Amino acid sequence: MMKAVHRAWQPLVLLLLLAGTGRASAAEPTPSTSTPGAGAGAGAGGGAGGRDIEDVELDRLLDVKLEEKLGTTAAVSRRTESVLRAPATMTTIDADRIRLSGATTVVEALQWVPGVQVLRNAPGNWVVSLRGVGGLAGNDLVVLIDGMQMNSPLDGSVQWDLLPVSIADIERIEVVRGPVSPIYGPNAYTGVVNIVTRTTGFASSSVNIRSLAGVDDRKNGVGSASGRIAHTGKKLQATWYWSSRYDKTNSTPSGTGPDWAAMGTAGRLRYEVAPATHVSVEVALSRSRRSELDHLVPTNALQLRSQLLALAKIEHTGFWDGRISVDAWARTNVQRVDADQSRAFRGSFSYADTNAMRSEGGSDVSLRLTGFTATAGASMTGEHVNARYIHPSANDRLRFGYGFHGSATAMPHKSLDISVAARGDVPPTLGRFAGAYRASAVLHGESTALRISAGSSYRAPSWVETAGRFVGNGLILLEGIPTLAPPRNDALEIGLVWGPSVDLQIKPTIYASRLSNVMVQDFTPLVRKTFKNDPFDRYVLGGELEANWRVRENILLEAWGGVLGFPDGPTQIATVGVPSQNSTLTGGLHIHGTTLHERVGFGGGVRTFSARSYDVRAGIPPQIRSLDVPDAVSVEGMSEVRVLKSEPLWTSVRVQSSLPHRLIESPLPAASALGTVVLFGLEYRRE
Amino acid sequence: MKTNARRSGSSLRFGVAFIILASVVPVSTVLGGCTEPLSAPSAYSEQRYLCDSLEWNKLIEECAATFARDGKCRGHVGLRGRLQGTDVVVQSRVNGVSIATAESDGPSGSLAGFSADGVSPYFAFQLEAKAVGGSVHTPAPEPRTLRFRDERRGTDQYTDEFVELALRLTAGGESANFRAVSGSMTLSVPQPDVVRGTFRGTFTNAGDAEGCFVIFFERSHDDHHGDNAVPANPDAG
Numbered sequence: 044m045m046k047a048v049h050r051a052w053q054p055l056v057l058l059l060l061l062a063g064t065g066r067a068s069a070a071e072p073t074p075s076t077s078t079p080g081a082g083a084g085a086g087a088g089g090g091a092g093g094r095d096i097e098d099v100e101l102d103r104l105l106d107v108k109l110e111e112k113l114g115t116t117a118a119v120s121r122r123t124e125s126v127l128r129a130p131a132t133m134t135t136i137d138a139d140r141i142r143l144s145g146a147t148t149v150v151e152a153l154q155w156v157p158g159v160q161v162l163r164n165a166p167g168n169w170v171v172s173l174r175g176v177g178g179l180a181g182n183d184l185v186v187l188i189d190g191m192q193m194n195s196p197l198d199g200s201v202q203w204d205l206l207p208v209s210i211a212d213i214e215r216i217e218v219v220r221g222p223v224s225p226i227y228g229p230n231a232y233t234g235v236v237n238i239v240t241r242t243t244g245f246a247s248s249s250v251n252i253r254s255l256a257g258v259d260d261r262k263n264g265v266g267s268a269s270g271r272i273a274h275t276g277k278k279l280q281a282t283w284y285w286s287s288r289y290d291k292t293n294s295t296p297s298g299t300g301p302d303w304a305a306m307g308t309a310g311r312l313r314y315e316v317a318p319a320t321h322v323s324v325e326v327a328l329s330r331s332r333r334s335e336l337d338h339l340v341p342t343n344a345l346q347l348r349s350q351l352l353a354l355a356k357i358e359h360t361g362f363w364d365g366r367i368s369v370d371a372w373a374r375t376n377v378q379r380v381d382a383d384q385s386r387a388f389r390g391s392f393s394y395a396d397t398n399a400m401r402s403e404g405g406s407d408v409s410l411r412l413t414g415f416t417a418t419a420g421a422s423m424t425g426e427h428v429n430a431r432y433i434h435p436s437a438n439d440r441l442r443f444g445y446g447f448h449g450s451a452t453a454m455p456h457k458s459l460d461i462s463v464a465a466r467g468d469v470p471p472t473l474g475r476f477a478g479a480y481r482a483s484a485v486l487h488g489e490s491t492a493l494r495i496s497a498g499s500s501y502r503a504p505s506w507v508e509t510a511g512r513f514v515g516n517g518l519i520l521l522e523g524i525p526t527l528a529p530p531r532n533d534a535l536e537i538g539l540v541w542g543p544s545v546d547l548q549i550k551p552t553i554y555a556s557r558l559s560n561v562m563v564q565d566f567t568p569l570v571r572k573t574f575k576n577d578p579f580d581r582y583v584l585g586g587e588l589e590a591n592w593r594v595r596e597n598i599l600l601e602a603w604g605g606v607l608g609f610p611d612g613p614t615q616i617a618t619v620g621v622p623s624q625n626s627t628l629t630g631g632l633h634i635h636g637t638t639l640h641e642r643v644g645f646g647g648g649v650r651t652f653s654a655r656s657y658d659v660r661a662g663i664p665p666q667i668r669s670l671d672v673p674d675a676v677s678v679e680g681m682s683e684v685r686v687l688k689s690e691p692l693w694t695s696v697r698v699q700s701s702l703p704h705r706l707i708e709s710p711l712p713a714a715s716a717l718g719t720v721v722l723f724g725l726e727y728r729r730e
Numbered sequence: 731m732k733t734n735a736r737r738s739g740s741s742l743r744f745g746v747a748f749i750i751l752a753s754v755v756p757v758s759t760v761l762g763g764c765t766e767p768l769s770a771p772s773a774y775s776e777q778r779y780l781c782d783s784l785e786w787n788k789l790i791e792e793c794a795a796t797f798a799r800d801g802k803c804r805g806h807v808g809l810r811g812r813l814q815g816t817d818v819v820v821q822s823r824v825n826g827v828s829i830a831t832a833e834s835d836g837p838s839g840s841l842a843g844f845s846a847d848g849v850s851p852y853f854a855f856q857l858e859a860k861a862v863g864g865s866v867h868t869p870a871p872e873p874r875t876l877r878f879r880d881e882r883r884g885t886d887q888y889t890d891e892f893v894e895l896a897l898r899l900t901a902g903g904e905s906a907n908f909r910a911v912s913g914s915m916t917l918s919v920p921q922p923d924v925v926r927g928t929f930r931g932t933f934t935n936a937g938d939a940e941g942c943f944v945i946f947f948e949r950s951h952d953d954h955h956g957d958n959a960v961p962a963n964p965d966a967g
Contacts, residue, residue, distance in 0.1 A: 664902025
């Protein structure tokens, strides 16, 4: 839509330029796109990524300020604000970048974000952590898709294989790093990944259908089919997504490891009940079969997971001439785990027959005045878990929690924003109060913003950690402890956003984190193996750098790097939620763009990470697993061509290769190995 | 104007609904009082230490009757204390027994050592006594109190008033051996096929514990005459 507006104004702007009055500026940031209510945690706005490559020349002509160029986001504070002035480090992966990166899953796209670490256990089975904090449970960050929370109600882990939509149907992925529990609640301990799916604009309908097929260097195959149909009427906007995938590429070193088969579907309706009042309903269903391999089940037994996500939201933005907006929302996440007995090797323990549910409801009130914005709200959570490995006293019982939150941003000076946020929760598994806080100051000019922020976040102990009871051969081999204190992440960061020209943006960030009450499995006492809070604090120091340079009108070069270190060195063997205590250096370079009047798209890049060593405890009973991962490089490239001028039919080829070949990233036994995959795609894209 | 008024009224209704939702949900939760801390007690809390209770004698009588009938109950062990920083309570039926006697000490022999296998909710264990000091004839109804030998202090291994007691724990492929270094054990053999005793002491790398046991054994089957893992005390008798 923005593109259309720009095109309409282009002759007029040129005329103004000729007249010598070609300067335009905006006092307030203008959203570059408008994404309708994605529910709590997602939200309106769009990053630079929503912008079309063609807009660049116009930006130059208009002398667009950096703030306008970066656009807006709702991922940092859950209310629309300028990306430049947002009080946390955020990276946006936009739809163009996603498409031209060649990534076929969200995790593959996340690997190109500084501060994000990915462990690939098996096809469809990943552990993602932010800024070195994550251990093997992968439950230290919150993942939202259109406001629906993906984290497992059981242990907070993220089942990336259960994303109900294809990556090609994602408008943008916003990765907020640093403690954001004051905004998102207990589990946003190290950050949040906010996924916003694509819809059509308010003017037309769209159809998007695609398929992919490929093979790896061990002749294992991958194939997927997905699509999206969207229709927008005068008051109703409806989108339906579906996706399916089979993937056996990059399995075990021998190539005989487990495969991954997944399917998902999602529907999204938004209806304008009255002027400034909208109702949104979203439902997503997904099912996946993949390796069970994780920190508790160190075998490649196959498991089936099913997930239901739902969100309902009603919002009204018309009070007090639009200065006050209110919303009420409810969302749920239901997961079930089955075991595929026919093909699985059964270990001593599996997640089979697990049922877990988290339902939340709440409401928020936002006030927007000149120079001041504020949000306050309350929420309630109900959780229910039924599993064989949960303590009989806690199993199959509904537990409740509640929380209150508030945040405000004041602009005491035209170049200074001061933000504070606080949240208090009684999480269901904790049963007592825990608080999270954040304060930040952003000093900003036309092309620069300097941000200083401090925050304290925590993670609510999971059902496994508080009430797990894992029995093998008649003995309790691992047991949860209800009195655990929530692990806490206190962080201080300084970030700079600098746009020396309209074509170049540089974003360096440095941070220091103190991790206290870190959760470790207390395996020393043979008389009772359980979880405990590590009495020793750990410190993480790190830095990240992002640079985006528009080399030519349609070509963007991105460079990034990240470094993190643990000044204290190894203290206790890492397990759940504990950093691997390896100083790591990561970096990447990616170039993408279009040519031949946008009939050809291309992207390619290289990323690297330094050697690291793992000594972790995994399995029931626990065993120490060690792995040395060497320095490694991943090379990826893609190209797409529009084959017919009359129809939007595209073909593509993608290549992903890891060097060295057969690289194993995960310390878990029988983990998969990376090699080379070649994929061919066909897509009908009528937007 | 009418339209605007209708819109305004509609907005008001939505606003009221939101405010009610915003306040009612959390308040009802708090008033409901349904957010108490999670309850998931240790399995030790389900165990009862019976050594000091009347139930112990009843338990032993029942076990003795079962043993006499079909040999299926081999005794009971009770244990409590703080081991490895954890409060431990164990009440276990004995699953396996091994007895060592010194044959030279008369026709029925003198007790040289014994071991009893049991299970707790978290581990399997073996209570093992070796080098029983002095003469504990079988039967020897009068209890005899023996102190635990602390090897670190260089106590003479074969002094009559000492005994070696060890608690070996195994769980999930791991094992640990805790040896008693201070404290004492009271031991008796009230009948030719019964060993009974109590103990209280400090175990290396573990902590303090006390307990009691009664073991039923078949002399022909369980007695290893000191040649199978449980050495006899040459000073005995």
